[in-house]
Amino acid sequence: MEEARIDKWLWASRIFKTRSIAADACKNGRVTVGNVTVKPSRMVKVGETVSVRKPPITYSFRILKTIEQRVGAKLLPEIYENVTAPEQYELLEMTRISGFVDRARGTGRPTKKDRRSLDAFLEDIE
Secondary structure (H helix, E strand, O other), X not given: OOEEEHHHHHHHOOOOOOHHHHHHHHHOOOEEXXXXXXXXXXXXXXXXXXXXXXXXXXXXXXXXXXXXOOOOHHHHHHHEEEOOOHHHHHHHHHHHHOOOOOOOOOOOOOOHHHHHHHHHHHHHHO
């Protein structure tokens, strides 16, 4: 195969758990190929770079092989190369560390544990 649908490729390469989630990501503009948002039916070729935005970071993958059938996790290095910038992973780590500071709207007041964690975090900064 020289070409594959982007939604099938994202599912087959285990970037998304289901094909419908991959298709929804394409429809909502979270998947780009060459800095252009794509539809789920877009055909991708070997050598193209696919960017997938999964907040808070954007993953980038270079396609090494086009597939439409799901493969085992051990075969993934043959399918794509992860070319995500190291800054993105630093951003993910910072979000993980300070996750209690950025509360989702409407989740209510912080718990006592959250408040203590926030106080400890702010003391470390000072």
